[in-house]
Amino acid sequence: MTDALLANSDLMSAYAEAEERFWAANPNSFAAHEAAVAAMPGGNTRTVIHYAPFPLAFARGEGSRLWDADGHELVDFLGEYTAGIYGHNNPAIEAAIETALKDGIVLGGPNLMEARFATAVVDRFPALELVRFTNSGTEANLMAISSARTFTGREKVMVFDGGYHGGVFYFAGPSPLNAPFPFLKATYNDIEGTRTMIREAGEELACVILEPMMGSSGCIPASVEFLAMIHEETKKAGALMILDEVMTSRLSPGGLHGKYGITPDMLSLGKYVGGGMTFGAFGGRADIMSNFDPRREGAWPHAGTFNNNILTMSAGIAGLTQLYTPEAAANLNAMGDGYRGRLNAVAEKSGLPVQITGIGSMNTVHFRSGPIDRPYVDAVANKLRDLMHLDMIDGGIYHARRGMMNLSLPMTSSDIDAGVAAFENFIEGRAGVIERSLE
Numbered sequence: 001m002t003d004a005l006l007a008n009s010d011l012m013s014a015y016a017e018a019e020e021r022f023w024a025a026n027p028n029s030f031a032a033h034e035a036a037v038a039a040m041p042g043g044n045t046r047t048v049i050h051y052a053p054f055p056l057a058f059a060r061g062e063g064s065r066l067w068d069a070d071g072h073e074l075v076d077f078l079g080e081y082t083a084g085i086y087g088h089n090n091p092a093i094e095a096a097i098e099t100a101l102k103d104g105i106v107l108g109g110p111n112l113m114e115a116r117f118a119t120a121v122v123d124r125f126p127a128l129e130l131v132r133f134t135n136s137g138t139e140a141n142l143m144a145i146s147s148a149r150t151f152t153g154r155e156k157v158m159v160f161d162g163g164y165h166g167g168v169f170y171f172a173g174p175s176p177l178n179a180p181f182p183f184l185k186a187t188y189n190d191i192e193g194t195r196t197m198i199r200e201a202g203e204e205l206a207c208v209i210l211e212p213m214m215g216s217s218g219c220i221p222a223s224v225e226f227l228a229m230i231h232e233e234t235k236k237a238g239a240l241m242i243l244d245e246v247m248t249s250r251l252s253p254g255g256l257h258g259k260y261g262i263t264p265d266m267l268s269l270g271k272y273v274g275g276g277m278t279f280g281a282f283g284g285r286a287d288i289m290s291n292f293d294p295r296r297e298g299a300w301p302h303a304g305t306f307n308n309n310i311l312t313m314s315a316g317i318a319g320l321t322q323l324y325t326p327e328a329a330a331n332l333n334a335m336g337d338g339y340r341g342r343l344n345a346v347a348e349k350s351g352l353p354v355q356i357t358g359i360g361s362m363n364t365v366h367f368r369s370g371p372i373d374r375p376y377v378d379a380v381a382n383k384l385r386d387l388m389h390l391d392m393i394d395g396g397i398y399h400a401r402r403g404m405m406n407l408s409l410p411m412t413s414s415d416i417d418a419g420v421a422a423f424e425n426f427i428e429g430r431a432g433v434i435e436r437s438l439e
C-alpha cells in the first residue's frame with residue numbers, strides 16, 4: 001500500500017482515534033512537550049524518544065514500573081532501549097552511587113574504582129583482552145573503527161544495510177550526519193554476497209562492523225554461519241571484525257560472541273554495562289589496544305573527561321558483579337524466551353501475519369509473515385506499530401514505538417502476564433484493521 005492509499009484506509013482512522021484518546025489522557029505530558037519545544041528543536045534532545053502526537057513525559061520509576069506526568073502507571077517494557085536492565089532505583093546501584101557521591105566526583109585522576117570495573121568487564125566478555133571506557137556506545141564505535149583504520153592502515157569500513165551503531169552511524173536510510181568514513185554497505189545475513197564484497201574490497205578494507213543481532217532494526221539475529229564467515233574472511237583479508245554488542249552483550253553471560261564462540265578482533269559495549277549511568281567501552285586484542293598505552297613512544301591518544309567517571313565506574317561494578325551475574329543473565333534471557341513464545345502463540349492463534357523476533361530478553365513485533373533475516377521498509381507495518389504503541393500504552397504497557405520490548409531484572413511473572421494480555425487485547429481488538437491493511 002502506498003502512503004497515499006494508507007492515508008485513506010481504516011488503519012488511519014483507527015490511528016487517528018487512538019491519537020485522540022492519547023491527547024485526552026495526557027494533558028500534562030503535552031504541557032511538558034510544549035515547554036520543551038521552546039528550548040529544544042521539536043522539544044527533543046534524543047531523536048528516538050520522540051513520537052507522534054507527542055511523547056509521554058515521565059515523572060518517576062520504581063522497579064519495573066513507570067509513572068508518567070499524568071499519573072498513569074505503566075509496566076516498563078522499553079527498559080531504556082536495553083540500558084535499563086536493573087529497573088528503576090535498584091538498591092545496590094543506589095548504594096554504589098551514593099558512596100561515590102559522598103567521596104567526591106570529578107577527582108581529576110585515576111580513581112579506585114576504574115581498575116575494578118575494567119577487570120569485571122574484561123573477565124566477563126571473552127573478546128576483551130584490554131578495554132577502554134567512553135561515555136556512549138556511539139563514541140565506543142567511533143574509537144573502535146578509528147582504531148581499526150589506524151591499526152590496518154586502511155580506509156574502508158563495511159557496514160550492513162539497516163544497521164545502527166550510534167548517532168553518526170545510521171544506515172537505515174540516508175543520514176547527512178554520518179561520520180565521514182568510506183562505508184561499504186552489505187546485506188545482513190547474506191553470506192555469499194558479503195563474502196564477495198569482503199574479497200573484492202581486499203587490501204582496502206579496514207574493518208567490518210556489525211551487531212550479532214540487529215537491535216534497533218528489529219531484533220533480527222545473524223546466523224552463526226554468517227558471523228563465522230565474517231570472522232574467517234576478515235582474517236584472510238587482513239581486516240578487523242568489530243562486533244557491536246552495545247545492546248546484545250546482555251543476551252548471554254559472555255555476550256552473543258561468548259555464546260557462539262566467535263571472538264571478534266574488537267568489541268564495543270554500552271547501555272546497561274554502566275549500571276544505568278552514561279557508558280560506552282571498546283576493546284579487544286591486546287596487540288591492537290596496547291597502542292593506547294601512554295607509556296609507549298608514539299601511543300595513540302584517547303581523551304575523554306568523563307571516561308573514568310566515578311558514578312559510572314561504581315554503578316557498573318555493582319551491576320555486573322552483584323546484579324547481572326552470569327546466573328541472572330541466564331534467568332532473564334530464559335524469561336524473555338518464554339515471553340516471546342507466548343506473544344508468538346497469540347499471533348499464531350490469530351492467523352494474522354504477525355510475529356515476534358528476538359533472542360532472550362530483547363524482542364520486536366513485526367507485522368509480516370515469513371522468515372525475517374534482514375531489515376525491511378514497510379509503511380503499513382510501521383503504522384500498525386504506531387497504533388499498537390498507543391493501544392498498549394492505553395493498556396498500561398510502555399514499549400518502543402518501533403515494536404521493541406525489553407525485559408528487566410525486577411520484572412515478575414505478573415508483569416509478563418500483563419504484557420501478554422495487552423498484546424492479546426491489541427491483536428483481538430484490532431484484528432480486522434490488521435487483516436485489511438495487510439491484504
Ligand SMILES: Cc1ncc(COP(=O)(O)O)c(C=O)c1O
Nearest residue numbers: 136137138164165166246247270
Ligand atoms: C547497537 C548499538 N550501537 C551503538 C549505539 C549507540 O549507543 P549510545 O546511544 O550510547 O551512543 C546503540 C544505541 O542504541 C546501539 O543500539
